[in-house]
Amino acid sequence: MxxxxxxxxxxxxxxxxxxxxxxxxxxxxxxxxxxxxxxxxxxxxxxxxxxxPRSALICLIAWFAYFGFLMILPIAMYSAIIVLPLLVIISSKPSHxxxxxxxxxxxxKHEEKLRAKANICKQYYDILPNEILLLSKDHDAHEPFSRVSPISVSKLDEKAGILEGYWLYDNCDNAYFASLDRVHLYDDEGNVVADITFKEKIQNG
Ligand SMILES: [Zn+2]
Structure with a gap:
Protein backbone atom coordinates (compact mmCIF):
# COMPACT_ATOMS: atom_id res chain seq x y z
CA MET A 1 0.00 0.00 0.00
CA PRO A 53 -10.22 6.08 4.86
CA ARG A 54 -11.69 3.39 2.64
CA SER A 55 -14.28 2.33 5.17
CA ALA A 56 -15.42 5.83 6.20
CA LEU A 57 -18.77 5.65 4.42
CA ILE A 58 -19.55 2.16 5.69
CA CYS A 59 -18.77 3.23 9.24
CA LEU A 60 -20.91 6.33 8.93
CA ILE A 61 -23.87 4.20 7.88
CA ALA A 62 -23.13 1.67 10.64
CA TRP A 63 -22.91 4.51 13.16
CA PHE A 64 -26.34 5.92 12.23
CA ALA A 65 -27.85 2.44 12.12
CA TYR A 66 -26.46 1.76 15.55
CA PHE A 67 -27.97 4.91 17.07
CA GLY A 68 -31.28 4.02 15.42
CA PHE A 69 -31.03 0.64 17.08
CA LEU A 70 -30.30 2.29 20.45
CA MET A 71 -33.58 4.16 20.32
CA ILE A 72 -35.47 0.89 19.99
CA LEU A 73 -33.48 -1.16 22.46
CA PRO A 74 -31.85 0.83 25.30
CA ILE A 75 -29.95 -2.23 26.55
CA ALA A 76 -27.70 -1.96 23.51
CA MET A 77 -26.26 1.10 25.23
CA TYR A 78 -23.99 -1.17 27.27
CA SER A 79 -22.35 -2.62 24.21
CA ALA A 80 -21.66 0.90 22.93
CA ILE A 81 -18.55 0.90 25.09
CA ILE A 82 -17.12 -1.80 22.85
CA VAL A 83 -18.75 -1.07 19.52
CA LEU A 84 -18.15 2.67 19.21
CA PRO A 85 -14.37 2.66 19.75
CA LEU A 86 -14.21 -0.26 17.32
CA LEU A 87 -16.02 1.79 14.68
CA VAL A 88 -13.64 4.68 15.24
CA ILE A 89 -10.62 2.40 14.81
CA ILE A 90 -12.00 0.87 11.61
CA SER A 91 -13.05 4.21 10.13
CA SER A 92 -9.69 5.82 10.82
CA LYS A 93 -7.70 3.04 9.16
CA PRO A 94 -5.58 4.90 6.64
CA SER A 95 -5.78 3.97 3.00
CA HIS A 96 -3.18 4.50 0.32
CA LYS A 109 -8.63 8.02 -11.36
CA HIS A 110 -5.83 6.65 -13.48
CA GLU A 111 -6.23 7.10 -17.21
CA GLU A 112 -7.31 3.94 -19.03
CA LYS A 113 -4.74 4.54 -21.76
CA LEU A 114 -2.04 4.23 -19.09
CA ARG A 115 -3.14 0.78 -17.99
CA ALA A 116 -0.24 -1.69 -17.68
CA LYS A 117 -0.24 -5.46 -17.62
CA ALA A 118 2.82 -7.60 -17.15
CA ASN A 119 3.98 -11.16 -16.61
CA ILE A 120 6.03 -11.64 -13.48
CA CYS A 121 9.21 -13.49 -14.50
CA LYS A 122 10.62 -13.63 -11.00
CA GLN A 123 9.43 -12.20 -7.71
CA TYR A 124 11.86 -11.46 -4.87
CA TYR A 125 9.67 -9.60 -2.36
CA ASP A 126 5.96 -9.27 -1.63
CA ILE A 127 4.02 -6.85 -3.78
CA LEU A 128 0.95 -5.20 -2.29
CA PRO A 129 -2.02 -3.68 -4.11
CA ASN A 130 -1.78 0.09 -4.51
CA GLU A 131 1.97 -0.01 -4.10
CA ILE A 132 4.01 2.29 -6.34
CA LEU A 133 7.03 0.53 -7.83
CA LEU A 134 9.81 2.17 -9.78
CA LEU A 135 11.31 1.16 -13.09
CA SER A 136 14.30 3.39 -12.62
CA LYS A 137 16.45 3.04 -9.51
CA ASP A 138 17.39 6.73 -9.52
CA HIS A 139 13.84 7.99 -10.02
CA ASP A 140 14.04 10.37 -7.05
CA ALA A 141 17.18 12.08 -8.35
CA HIS A 142 15.37 13.55 -11.35
CA GLU A 143 12.75 16.22 -12.00
CA PRO A 144 9.14 15.03 -11.62
CA PHE A 145 7.67 13.46 -14.78
CA SER A 146 11.06 13.60 -16.53
CA ARG A 147 11.86 9.87 -16.35
CA VAL A 148 10.07 6.63 -17.07
CA SER A 149 6.85 6.52 -15.04
CA PRO A 150 6.54 4.32 -11.95
CA ILE A 151 3.77 1.73 -11.90
CA SER A 152 0.89 1.86 -9.45
CA VAL A 153 -0.11 -1.75 -8.76
CA SER A 154 -3.85 -2.38 -8.84
CA LYS A 155 -4.04 -6.16 -8.98
CA LEU A 156 -1.67 -9.04 -8.47
CA ASP A 157 -2.34 -12.65 -9.41
CA GLU A 158 0.65 -14.50 -7.97
CA LYS A 159 -0.63 -17.89 -9.12
CA ALA A 160 -0.92 -16.80 -12.72
CA GLY A 161 2.13 -14.57 -12.39
CA ILE A 162 0.33 -11.48 -13.64
CA LEU A 163 0.63 -7.95 -12.38
CA GLU A 164 -1.81 -5.22 -13.38
CA GLY A 165 -1.59 -1.53 -12.72
CA TYR A 166 -1.17 1.89 -14.25
CA TRP A 167 1.67 4.06 -15.40
CA LEU A 168 1.38 7.19 -13.26
CA TYR A 169 1.99 9.51 -16.22
CA ASP A 170 2.87 9.63 -19.88
CA ASN A 171 6.56 9.69 -20.71
CA CYS A 172 8.35 8.77 -23.92
CA ASP A 173 10.54 6.32 -21.97
CA ASN A 174 7.49 4.25 -20.98
CA ALA A 175 7.21 2.75 -24.47
CA TYR A 176 10.90 1.82 -24.43
CA PHE A 177 10.63 0.01 -21.07
CA ALA A 178 7.42 -1.71 -22.17
CA SER A 179 9.27 -3.07 -25.20
CA LEU A 180 12.09 -4.69 -23.20
CA ASP A 181 12.18 -8.44 -22.58
CA ARG A 182 12.72 -8.05 -18.88
CA VAL A 183 12.38 -5.04 -16.58
CA HIS A 184 13.29 -4.61 -12.90
CA LEU A 185 10.74 -3.20 -10.49
CA TYR A 186 12.30 -1.37 -7.52
CA ASP A 187 10.92 -0.50 -4.10
CA ASP A 188 11.67 2.63 -2.04
CA GLU A 189 14.99 1.22 -0.83
CA GLY A 190 16.19 0.40 -4.31
CA ASN A 191 15.68 -3.36 -3.92
CA VAL A 192 14.57 -5.31 -6.97
CA VAL A 193 11.09 -6.52 -6.01
CA ALA A 194 10.39 -8.41 -9.23
CA ASP A 195 11.40 -8.87 -12.83
CA ILE A 196 8.54 -8.39 -15.25
CA THR A 197 7.74 -8.43 -18.95
CA PHE A 198 5.02 -6.10 -20.15
CA LYS A 199 2.24 -7.84 -22.03
CA GLU A 200 1.16 -4.82 -24.03
CA LYS A 201 3.52 -2.58 -25.91
CA ILE A 202 2.51 1.07 -25.76
CA GLN A 203 2.55 3.97 -28.14
CA ASN A 204 2.57 6.80 -25.62
CA GLY A 205 5.22 9.45 -25.40
ZN1 LIG B 1 4.20 14.67 -6.84
Whole structure:
Protein backbone atom coordinates (compact mmCIF):
# COMPACT_ATOMS: atom_id res chain seq x y z
CA MET A 1 0.00 0.00 0.00
CA UNK A 2 1.49 3.27 -1.07
CA UNK A 3 1.94 5.75 1.76
CA UNK A 4 5.41 6.96 0.86
CA UNK A 5 5.16 8.17 -2.74
CA UNK A 6 3.20 10.90 -4.50
CA UNK A 7 0.42 9.25 -6.54
CA UNK A 8 0.97 11.81 -9.32
CA UNK A 9 4.73 11.95 -9.88
CA UNK A 10 5.83 8.91 -7.84
CA UNK A 11 8.53 10.78 -5.94
CA UNK A 12 9.19 10.21 -2.25
CA UNK A 13 7.11 12.56 -0.17
CA UNK A 14 7.63 14.43 3.06
CA UNK A 15 4.24 13.96 4.73
CA UNK A 16 4.68 16.66 7.37
CA UNK A 17 5.92 19.33 4.97
CA UNK A 18 3.30 18.47 2.34
CA UNK A 19 0.53 18.57 4.93
CA UNK A 20 1.72 21.95 6.26
CA UNK A 21 1.74 23.32 2.73
CA UNK A 22 -1.81 22.08 2.21
CA UNK A 23 -3.04 23.69 5.44
CA UNK A 24 -1.41 26.97 4.44
CA UNK A 25 -3.10 27.04 1.04
CA UNK A 26 -6.50 25.62 1.93
CA UNK A 27 -6.86 26.70 5.53
CA UNK A 28 -10.67 27.11 5.60
CA UNK A 29 -11.33 24.06 3.47
CA UNK A 30 -8.94 22.07 5.59
CA UNK A 31 -10.97 22.85 8.72
CA UNK A 32 -14.09 21.60 6.99
CA UNK A 33 -13.07 18.48 5.13
CA UNK A 34 -9.85 17.05 6.41
CA UNK A 35 -10.96 15.59 9.73
CA UNK A 36 -9.09 12.35 10.30
CA UNK A 37 -7.37 12.42 6.94
CA UNK A 38 -3.99 13.30 5.63
CA UNK A 39 -4.03 15.92 2.89
CA UNK A 40 -0.84 17.06 1.27
CA UNK A 41 0.53 19.09 -1.61
CA UNK A 42 3.48 17.30 -3.17
CA UNK A 43 6.61 19.44 -2.85
CA UNK A 44 7.91 17.97 -6.13
CA UNK A 45 4.97 18.38 -8.53
CA UNK A 46 2.56 20.64 -6.62
CA UNK A 47 -0.35 18.20 -6.94
CA UNK A 48 -2.76 17.31 -4.14
CA UNK A 49 -3.17 13.88 -2.59
CA UNK A 50 -4.95 12.39 0.41
CA UNK A 51 -5.71 9.14 2.15
CA UNK A 52 -9.48 9.10 2.69
CA PRO A 53 -10.22 6.08 4.86
CA ARG A 54 -11.69 3.39 2.64
CA SER A 55 -14.28 2.33 5.17
CA ALA A 56 -15.42 5.83 6.20
CA LEU A 57 -18.77 5.65 4.42
CA ILE A 58 -19.55 2.16 5.69
CA CYS A 59 -18.77 3.23 9.24
CA LEU A 60 -20.91 6.33 8.93
CA ILE A 61 -23.87 4.20 7.88
CA ALA A 62 -23.13 1.67 10.64
CA TRP A 63 -22.91 4.51 13.16
CA PHE A 64 -26.34 5.92 12.23
CA ALA A 65 -27.85 2.44 12.12
CA TYR A 66 -26.46 1.76 15.55
CA PHE A 67 -27.97 4.91 17.07
CA GLY A 68 -31.28 4.02 15.42
CA PHE A 69 -31.03 0.64 17.08
CA LEU A 70 -30.30 2.29 20.45
CA MET A 71 -33.58 4.16 20.32
CA ILE A 72 -35.47 0.89 19.99
CA LEU A 73 -33.48 -1.16 22.46
CA PRO A 74 -31.85 0.83 25.30
CA ILE A 75 -29.95 -2.23 26.55
CA ALA A 76 -27.70 -1.96 23.51
CA MET A 77 -26.26 1.10 25.23
CA TYR A 78 -23.99 -1.17 27.27
CA SER A 79 -22.35 -2.62 24.21
CA ALA A 80 -21.66 0.90 22.93
CA ILE A 81 -18.55 0.90 25.09
CA ILE A 82 -17.12 -1.80 22.85
CA VAL A 83 -18.75 -1.07 19.52
CA LEU A 84 -18.15 2.67 19.21
CA PRO A 85 -14.37 2.66 19.75
CA LEU A 86 -14.21 -0.26 17.32
CA LEU A 87 -16.02 1.79 14.68
CA VAL A 88 -13.64 4.68 15.24
CA ILE A 89 -10.62 2.40 14.81
CA ILE A 90 -12.00 0.87 11.61
CA SER A 91 -13.05 4.21 10.13
CA SER A 92 -9.69 5.82 10.82
CA LYS A 93 -7.70 3.04 9.16
CA PRO A 94 -5.58 4.90 6.64
CA SER A 95 -5.78 3.97 3.00
CA HIS A 96 -3.18 4.50 0.32
CA UNK A 97 -2.57 7.98 -1.05
CA UNK A 98 -4.95 8.96 -3.82
CA UNK A 99 -4.87 11.76 -6.34
CA UNK A 100 -7.15 14.71 -5.61
CA UNK A 101 -8.02 17.30 -8.26
CA UNK A 102 -7.09 20.96 -7.89
CA UNK A 103 -10.66 21.92 -6.91
CA UNK A 104 -10.64 19.32 -4.13
CA UNK A 105 -13.84 17.90 -5.57
CA UNK A 106 -12.80 14.28 -5.70
CA UNK A 107 -10.39 11.48 -6.47
CA UNK A 108 -8.76 11.52 -9.92
CA LYS A 109 -8.63 8.02 -11.36
CA HIS A 110 -5.83 6.65 -13.48
CA GLU A 111 -6.23 7.10 -17.21
CA GLU A 112 -7.31 3.94 -19.03
CA LYS A 113 -4.74 4.54 -21.76
CA LEU A 114 -2.04 4.23 -19.09
CA ARG A 115 -3.14 0.78 -17.99
CA ALA A 116 -0.24 -1.69 -17.68
CA LYS A 117 -0.24 -5.46 -17.62
CA ALA A 118 2.82 -7.60 -17.15
CA ASN A 119 3.98 -11.16 -16.61
CA ILE A 120 6.03 -11.64 -13.48
CA CYS A 121 9.21 -13.49 -14.50
CA LYS A 122 10.62 -13.63 -11.00
CA GLN A 123 9.43 -12.20 -7.71
CA TYR A 124 11.86 -11.46 -4.87
CA TYR A 125 9.67 -9.60 -2.36
CA ASP A 126 5.96 -9.27 -1.63
CA ILE A 127 4.02 -6.85 -3.78
CA LEU A 128 0.95 -5.20 -2.29
CA PRO A 129 -2.02 -3.68 -4.11
CA ASN A 130 -1.78 0.09 -4.51
CA GLU A 131 1.97 -0.01 -4.10
CA ILE A 132 4.01 2.29 -6.34
CA LEU A 133 7.03 0.53 -7.83
CA LEU A 134 9.81 2.17 -9.78
CA LEU A 135 11.31 1.16 -13.09
CA SER A 136 14.30 3.39 -12.62
CA LYS A 137 16.45 3.04 -9.51
CA ASP A 138 17.39 6.73 -9.52
CA HIS A 139 13.84 7.99 -10.02
CA ASP A 140 14.04 10.37 -7.05
CA ALA A 141 17.18 12.08 -8.35
CA HIS A 142 15.37 13.55 -11.35
CA GLU A 143 12.75 16.22 -12.00
CA PRO A 144 9.14 15.03 -11.62
CA PHE A 145 7.67 13.46 -14.78
CA SER A 146 11.06 13.60 -16.53
CA ARG A 147 11.86 9.87 -16.35
CA VAL A 148 10.07 6.63 -17.07
CA SER A 149 6.85 6.52 -15.04
CA PRO A 150 6.54 4.32 -11.95
CA ILE A 151 3.77 1.73 -11.90
CA SER A 152 0.89 1.86 -9.45
CA VAL A 153 -0.11 -1.75 -8.76
CA SER A 154 -3.85 -2.38 -8.84
CA LYS A 155 -4.04 -6.16 -8.98
CA LEU A 156 -1.67 -9.04 -8.47
CA ASP A 157 -2.34 -12.65 -9.41
CA GLU A 158 0.65 -14.50 -7.97
CA LYS A 159 -0.63 -17.89 -9.12
CA ALA A 160 -0.92 -16.80 -12.72
CA GLY A 161 2.13 -14.57 -12.39
CA ILE A 162 0.33 -11.48 -13.64
CA LEU A 163 0.63 -7.95 -12.38
CA GLU A 164 -1.81 -5.22 -13.38
CA GLY A 165 -1.59 -1.53 -12.72
CA TYR A 166 -1.17 1.89 -14.25
CA TRP A 167 1.67 4.06 -15.40
CA LEU A 168 1.38 7.19 -13.26
CA TYR A 169 1.99 9.51 -16.22
CA ASP A 170 2.87 9.63 -19.88
CA ASN A 171 6.56 9.69 -20.71
CA CYS A 172 8.35 8.77 -23.92
CA ASP A 173 10.54 6.32 -21.97
CA ASN A 174 7.49 4.25 -20.98
CA ALA A 175 7.21 2.75 -24.47
CA TYR A 176 10.90 1.82 -24.43
CA PHE A 177 10.63 0.01 -21.07
CA ALA A 178 7.42 -1.71 -22.17
CA SER A 179 9.27 -3.07 -25.20
CA LEU A 180 12.09 -4.69 -23.20
CA ASP A 181 12.18 -8.44 -22.58
CA ARG A 182 12.72 -8.05 -18.88
CA VAL A 183 12.38 -5.04 -16.58
CA HIS A 184 13.29 -4.61 -12.90
CA LEU A 185 10.74 -3.20 -10.49
CA TYR A 186 12.30 -1.37 -7.52
CA ASP A 187 10.92 -0.50 -4.10
CA ASP A 188 11.67 2.63 -2.04
CA GLU A 189 14.99 1.22 -0.83
CA GLY A 190 16.19 0.40 -4.31
CA ASN A 191 15.68 -3.36 -3.92
CA VAL A 192 14.57 -5.31 -6.97
CA VAL A 193 11.09 -6.52 -6.01
CA ALA A 194 10.39 -8.41 -9.23
CA ASP A 195 11.40 -8.87 -12.83
CA ILE A 196 8.54 -8.39 -15.25
CA THR A 197 7.74 -8.43 -18.95
CA PHE A 198 5.02 -6.10 -20.15
CA LYS A 199 2.24 -7.84 -22.03
CA GLU A 200 1.16 -4.82 -24.03
CA LYS A 201 3.52 -2.58 -25.91
CA ILE A 202 2.51 1.07 -25.76
CA GLN A 203 2.55 3.97 -28.14
CA ASN A 204 2.57 6.80 -25.62
CA GLY A 205 5.22 9.45 -25.40
ZN1 LIG B 1 4.20 14.67 -6.84
Missing amino acids: NRTRCPWCGKLIDKEADSAEYRKKYFYLHMKISFGRHYGICSHCGKIYNDV FKRIDDNLSGVV
